[in-house]
Amino acid sequence: MSLDELDTRTTTPLSVSGLAHLPWRSPSAGTGRPAVRDVTEELSYRGLERRAAACAEQFAARGIGRGDVVAIMLPNSVAFLAAMLGAWRVGAAVTPVNPTFTERELRYQLDDSGARLLVTSGAPAVEVETLAPADLARIPDGSIDDPTITPDTLALLVYTSGSTGQPKGVMLDHANLNAMAASLRRHIELGPDDQALLVLPLFHVNSLCVSFLAPISAGGSVSILERFAPGTFLDAVQRYRPTYFSAVPAIFARLAEVPREQIPRLPSLRLAICGAAPASPELLALSEKRFGIPILEGYGLTEATCASACNPLWGERKPGTVGRALPGQQIAILDDEGRLVPPGVRGEVAILSPTVMRGYLGRPDATAEVMRGGWLRTGDIGILDEDAYLTLVDRAKDMIIRGGENLYPKEIEAFLATHPAVLEAAVIGRPDPVYGEVPIADVVLHPGEVVTEDQLRAHCAEGLTKIKVPAEIRIVTDLARNPVGKVDKPAMRRALAAATA
Structure with missing residues (x-):
């Protein structure tokens, strides 16, 4: 059976009318209920709408309107959100920019997106009008x-990490964002008394959708951390009393390093979400034990707005899987010819959902390559079990071919993580004159643990076939990561190539 023949009526419909992800259409719209806060200020729903309206007037006075793009290059803050909402109020789209970007990286995103205004601190040498956050209007005149704002109005241009070629602008409209917020709201049962602790950077869809738009769409609130540090995070949970947070495995790994006696009681938390990168079952189990809450591992892509699968809040959470398709979404596994495969057989993950992007900005060929009949071809390799839980095997592009045999780094990483001394592992392929490629691994140990490369190789030999045992294991203090916190395998490959040269 092909994708075209798949009956999509099994997808549970979402109630996504009203664009409730917009604060002025939230269940708490117009009230004095808390909406957003950072370390310097706090705004109610009424106050956030006024601030967004003031920014909208300011943007309109500068000629920004429907169809334009506003770039925001700010750290996590209320100012970031107010500027984004202000742009949306005048019909403009927002492209969030990593505040640590070099001038070259910034200029590329501004040029590619066609941004007419850049909201940022400092004075970057770019050919775009800039506006400092301190100069953003706070009180509307009218x-x-x-x-x-119609559902098909472009809302975000989020740039992919660029692990292959130049970064591409993913076009997400308000219908995408609203559907994502509704899907998350239903899955983790968000209500007006929920509060998200926002710890991931706002230039990423995880932070924007899971920690801002989803709670806002439920009438809840958001507390913003500018950046993550274990002590700051634990203090914020005690002070703000959030009910949930979303983080990447690197954050859970950092928290796992905190001595047990230094972790206070955190009774307000009811769950946490782990996504954006694979996490070992051992790390998740340790984190659940530390915090005493369920940690729901999920999976998604920027091209599908944020999340497409997640382990359930209630019911069985299967370690090693990323759960089932979220409400209103559907996941299929395809073979190399694009045909559906039965449960238990690996293949490419495809997603059908109202959250699937409009396309890549100015790249119709790249869009056609991943979009087919509304389905998103993810490039991820996965398996659906009989209960429709998804296990990710690896990225197709990360696959290692050793002597004609396909090796999946995630399998090797997962087994390395079963060693009691190992906190995290990352595996890439190293060119080899005989086999073409062989796997090598970078490993981070738990604090205070000592183990040798030979001991880790012996451990791998106990559970992996000979060709999967890393040819080299390097014990490091941290893994190479991109600005979002994902393990940066392209950077690992570049460093390996430089060292070899």
């Missing part, structure tokens, strides 16, 4: 009307 009345605050409900702006006309």
Whole structure:
């Protein structure tokens, strides 16, 4: 059976009317209930709408309107969100920019997106009008009307990490964002008393959707951390009393390093979400034990707005899987010819959902390559079990071919993580004159643990076939990561190539 023949009526429909991800259409719209806060200020729903309206007036006065793009290059803050909402109120899209970007990286994103205005601190040498966060308007001059924002209005241009070629701008409209917020809201049962602790960078869809738009769409609130540090995080949980947070495995690994006696009681938390990169079952189990809450591992891509699968809050959470398709979404596994494969057989993961992107900005060929009949071809290799839980095997592009045999780094990483001394592992392929490629691994140990490369190789030999045992294991203090916190395998490959040269 092909994708075209798949009956999509099994997908549970979402109630996504009303664009409730917008604060002025949230269940708490217009009230004095808390909406957002950072270390310097706190705004109610009424106050956030006024601030967004003031920014909208300011942008409109500069000629920004429907169809334009506003770039925001700020750290996590209320100012970031106010500027984004202000742009949306005038019908403009927002492209979030990593604040640590070099001038070259910034200029590329500005040029590719066609941004007409850049909200940022400092004075970058770019050919775009800039506006400092301190100069953002705070009080509107006129009345605050409900702006006309249609579901198909472009909302975000989020740039991919660029692990292959130049970064591409993923076009997400308000229908995508609203569907994502509704899917998350239903899955983790968000309500007006929920509060997210936002710890991931706002230039990433995980932070924007899971920690801002989803709670806002439920009438809840958001507490913002500018950046993550274990002590700052634990202090914020005690002070703000959030009910959940979303983080990447690197954050859970850092928290796992905190001595047990230094972790306070955190009774307000009811769950945490782990995504954006694979996490070992051992790390998740340790984190659940430390915090005493369920940690739901999920999976998604920027091209599908954020999340497409997640382990359940209630019911069986299967370690090593990323759960089942989220409400309103559907996941299929395909072979090399694009045909559906039965449960238990690995293949490419495909997603059908109202959260699937409009396409890549200005790249129709790249869009056609991953989009087919509304389905998103992810490039990820996975398996669906009989209960429709998804296990990710690896990225197709990360696969190692050793002497004609396909090796999946995630399998090797997962087995390395079963050693009691290992906290994290990352595996890549190294060119080999005989086999073409052989696997090598970087390993981070738990604090205070000591183990040798030979001991780790012996451990691998107990559970992996000979060709999967890493030819080299390097014990490191941290893994190479991109700005979002994902393990940066392209950087690992570049460093390996430089060292070899």
